[in-house]
Amino acid sequence: MKNIVIIGGGFSGLATANHLARKINRKKVKITLIEPKEENIYEPEYLFWVFQDKPISNLLKPISKLLSKEVNWIKNIATKIDPEKNIVTIENGKNILYDFLILATGARMAQEKLDAYCQTDNVCEFYTKDGVEHLKEKLMEFDGGTIVITPTTVPYKCPPTPIEFAFLLDKYLRKRGIRHKSTIRFLYPLSRAFTMAEPAKKVEKLFAKRNIKFTPFFNFETIDNENNKVLSLEGEEIGYESLIIIPPHEGQDVIKDSGLGDREGWITTDRYTMKHNEHDNIYAIGDGTNLPVSKSGTVSHFSSNILVKNLISELKGKPPKAKYKGLTICFILTSFKKSMLLHFSYNYPPKKYGLNSTLLFGLFKKAFKFAYFKFLIKGRL
Amino acid sequence: MTDYEIAIEVDARGAFCPGPMMELIKAIRQAEVGEFIALLSSDEGTRVDVPAWVDKAKHELTALINEDGFDRYIVKKLH
Ligand SMILES: Cc1cc2nc3c(=O)[nH]c(=O)nc-3n(C[C@H](O)[C@H](O)[C@H](O)COP(=O)(O)OP(=O)(O)OC[C@H]3O[C@@H](n4cnc5c(N)ncnc54)[C@H](O)[C@@H]3O)c2cc1C
Numbered sequence: 001m002k003n004i005v006i007i008g009g010g011f012s013g014l015a016t017a018n019h020l021a022r023k024i025n026r027k028k029v030k031i032t033l034i035e036p037k038e039e040n041i042y043e044p045e046y047l048f049w050v051f052q053d054k055p056i057s058n059l060l061k062p063i064s065k066l067l068s069k070e071v072n073w074i075k076n077i078a079t080k081i082d083p084e085k086n087i088v089t090i091e092n093g094k095n096i097l098y099d100f101l102i103l104a105t106g107a108r109m110a111q112e113k114l115d116a117y118c119q120t121d122n123v124c125e126f127y128t129k130d131g132v133e134h135l136k137e138k139l140m141e142f143d144g145g146t147i148v149i150t151p152t153t154v155p156y157k158c159p160p161t162p163i164e165f166a167f168l169l170d171k172y173l174r175k176r177g178i179r180h181k182s183t184i185r186f187l188y189p190l191s192r193a194f195t196m197a198e199p200a201k202k203v204e205k206l207f208a209k210r211n212i213k214f215t216p217f218f219n220f221e222t223i224d225n226e227n228n229k230v231l232s233l234e235g236e237e238i239g240y241e242s243l244i245i246i247p248p249h250e251g252q253d254v255i256k257d258s259g260l261g262d263r264e265g266w267i268t269t270d271r272y273t274m275k276h277n278e279h280d281n282i283y284a285i286g287d288g289t290n291l292p293v294s295k296s297g298t299v300s301h302f303s304s305n306i307l308v309k310n311l312i313s314e315l316k317g318k319p320p321k322a323k324y325k326g327l328t329i330c331f332i333l334t335s336f337k338k339s340m341l342l343h344f345s346y347n348y349p350p351k352k353y354g355l356n357s358t359l360l361f362g363l364f365k366k367a368f369k370f371a372y373f374k375f376l377i378k379g380r381l
Numbered sequence: 382m383t384d385y386e387i388a389i390e391v392d393a394r395g396a397f398c399p400g401p402m403m404e405l406i407k408a409i410r411q412a413e414v415g416e417f418i419a420l421l422s423s424d425e426g427t428r429v430d431v432p433a434w435v436d437k438a439k440h441e442l443t444a445l446i447n448e449d450g451f452d453r454y455i456v457k458k459l460h
Contacts, residue, residue, distance in 0.1 A: 153410070154403045189406050191433055195398045197426050217437050219406060234438050263389075263411040271392070292396035292404055326395060346395030 002029045002315060005088055005098035007078045009035025011377055012286025012300040013104030014066055019308045019379025021068040029315060032072045034090060040066055041129065042372055047164055050126050050135050051172050066377050081258040083279045100281050100311060103267050105255060107157060107287040107295060110248040119225045123243045126165065127157065138242065144181035145241030148230060152220045153248045157287060157295045159195050162246055163203055164333040170210045171335055187218035187238065196350050199332065199342060206334055251288060266290035272323040274307040283307050293326055301376055302327045385443060385455060388416035394423040394451050401427045402434060405456065409440065412458045417443065423451040
């Protein structure tokens with residue numbers, strides 16, 4: 001009997017566990033998932049939830065309903081991995097042995113840094129459930145002034161999200177009739193408003209049209225809460241009435257403590273095979289890796305298929321030959337009803353498609369949330 | 382002769398999003414002052430982006446080496 005252990009039951013861990021459970025001979029292989037949380041949350045809709053008057057519970061699904069019954073679920077936290085002895089230790093001190101380990105631990109929102117930044121309640125974020133609730137309240141109270149939007153670290157989940165937030169905020173303030181007394185400022189680490197040159201041109205054009213002020217080369221350093229200023233590594237200071245940050249992201253403690261990551265705890269992963277760079281029987285998937293691709297569900301989805309193929313080959317005693325070629329699909333919302341669709345890989349640059357039909361967009365969005373819980377997280381597509 | 386020891390090497394070849402510049406910024410944030418970073422990029426735009434950012438952020442572009450199908454940027458963290 002071989003043991004596959006997966007640490008982390010977010011989108012990446014659940015999709016991979018479910019996919020493996022369907023493909024593997026369960027008499028010969030046991031799959032164990034270690035995940036402390038009871039529920040999975042559909043993060044892409046945080047963005048809309050900020051502007052909607054609906055309870056956030058609508059975005060949650062219990063893991064018990066999403067995980068295959070063939071997978072043994074341990075509701076606990078992995079505290080240490082010994083890659084020489086093939087052992088995972090969990091919080092209650094128990095050791096779990098593995099033949100293959102899959103790290104799907106995601107990105108950690110550095111709560112201690114976030115608490116330090118959010119000392120005043122005009123500093124908000126929308127990357128956590130509590131953050132969304134708080135920002136919702138603050139926006140309802142907002143009655144004009146300068147709102148500044150900035151990432152605090154790179155990398156962060158879903159690179160277009162801060163841009164999308166700026167576009168939606170513009171629409172929201174217009175709808176409330178207070179756009180004329182509000183300034184939106186968008187601060188970004190690069191010389192352009194988005195990671196990729198061609199889409200960035202379109203974003204900057206739309207920013208200009210909608211009067212969203214863009215500051216390039218702004219790499220967040222810290223916040224001066226007393227004086228309502230945000231400071232950059234490059235030495236700039238920008239004032240705000242309200243500051244919306246993308247929280248600091250880093251790798252998980254278990255990765256750092258087990259020496260399996262880079263200096264910030266991102267799992268050092270082979271960009272093609274999805275294997276750990278140093279340990280042949282460890283794979284990695286999702287936001288926790290150091291791959292040079294975006295931290296997004298679509299990357300997890302495409303790379304999970306490769307990981308599963310390779311692991312199954314190995315279980316059959318064959319070499320793991322499947323290669324993840326960096327395929328990414330990404331939407332950039334430019335309003336509540338319009339978006340740009342991009343796809344690219346390690347081998348070709350982004351191709352841009354407009355998806356501007358209201359009806360089509362509405363249908364797509366609905367279908368996507370449905371597909372996420374019904375098919376993607378179940379490893380079925 | 383090269384006179385630097387690379388502390389962090391980032392292979393951003395074929396990376397479009399977040400892309401080579403973001404990978405460099407990430408590495409600079411991880412590095413200690415005085416350490417050297419090697420960034421590998423196959424993207425032509427990086428030839429403009431890296432010198433512009435390094436200059437603005439007041440670090441040092443120690444070397445730019447053209448290799449087969451990609452460039453190797455050596456950047457020193459100065460502060
Ligand atoms: C606002 C927002 C908008 C987004 N929009 C999009 C979008 O439009 N399209 C898209 O593709 N992606 C989008 N994303 C990104 C997407 O949600 C993530 O990439 C995806 O959820 C990552 O899944 P993951 O499983 O890798 O990580 P996570 O979801 O973070 O899961 C990691 C899991 O590991 C567990 N874990 C961590 N450490 C341990 C441990 N020591 N022991 C046991 N378990 C552990 C955690 O509890 C967690 O459940 C968005 C994200 C946000 C925040």
